[in-house]
Amino acid sequence: MGLFLGIGRAITNMTGGEKKAAAVVTVSPEGGETIFWGKGRCWTCHSMGDRGSAVRCPNLGVYGEKFPLPIGQRAAERAKEREKQTGLPYTPTDYLVECIGNPSAYLVDGYKNEMAIVYAPPISLTPDEIKAVISYLQSQGGEVDIEAINNPTEISKKYWDKIHAASAAGGGDPGHGEEVFQAACLSCHALKGEGGNVGPDLSNVGTKGLKYISESILQPSTTFTPGFETYVVIDKGGRKFVGIKTKEDASGVDLILENGEVASIAKGDIKEITQDKNKSIMPEELTEAITVKDYQDVLAFMLMQKEKK
Known part of the structure; x- marks a missing residue:
């Protein structure tokens, strides 16, 4: 019961029953910088040049021989690599969106797939917060392109679909x-x-x-979805069958039971057949x-x- 009530409260929040003031996020490099070094906790895995000390994931600034370009410029190079790997027309924005939407799609040599799903708990960034972070990353040596962020290509759209669905579901991970x-x-x-x-x-x-x-x-x-109503059949031997009726003719009735098996009851064996309008066979x-x-x-x-x- 406790779990059921907890889920009920979650639905109340997700469907608008309980409103809380939300901070306004500006889709801009400035807004993204605030998220990167704050709520997004990106700094726990990534450094930005000499700023920060995290080494778990790639440095996103200019840092040593391994990272001669900041992420804004690096994204353009990575996009070319992804285009060669997939045969799809990647843009720098596509690459950045993919890195957030599916961190395992491209792994930098020497690093494991350890990046958090930032649109799922416990971080649960909103779509606008993620857009802001992307614009911040673009600003690191690259061209800030808010229009490209707001008007995704087919490559980016599949990741934005995941992010928006997660946000609508209260931060779920699809x-x-x-x-x-x-x-x-x-x-x-x-x-x-x-x-x-x-x-x-x-x-x-x-x-x-x-x-x-x-x-x-x-x-x-x-x-109840039409065609999936619950029927109850009692045969003359007293046996009870509950399921979805898939056939009824002169020979008898077929029901798909909850376990997926099909029960065929001959017409002459049926004592009673009724539709249960108050009960689904879904558990x-x-x-x-x-x-x-x-x-x-x-x-x-x-x-x-x-x-x-």
């Missing part, structure tokens, strides 16, 4: 959310051609919004099986599911 989804949801729900058919296909669920997805997870019996106790962080992460992942037609 990458980990995908792992949670595969472990807890994929056996019943299809996604992009894979998974089960006990519940609705979720390939386009992101278009339904945060409130709908939240309620569908926490209170699955409040919303109500799901909130007891996952943590609040798992919940936020899977929300962020599901908000990204917007199938292109």
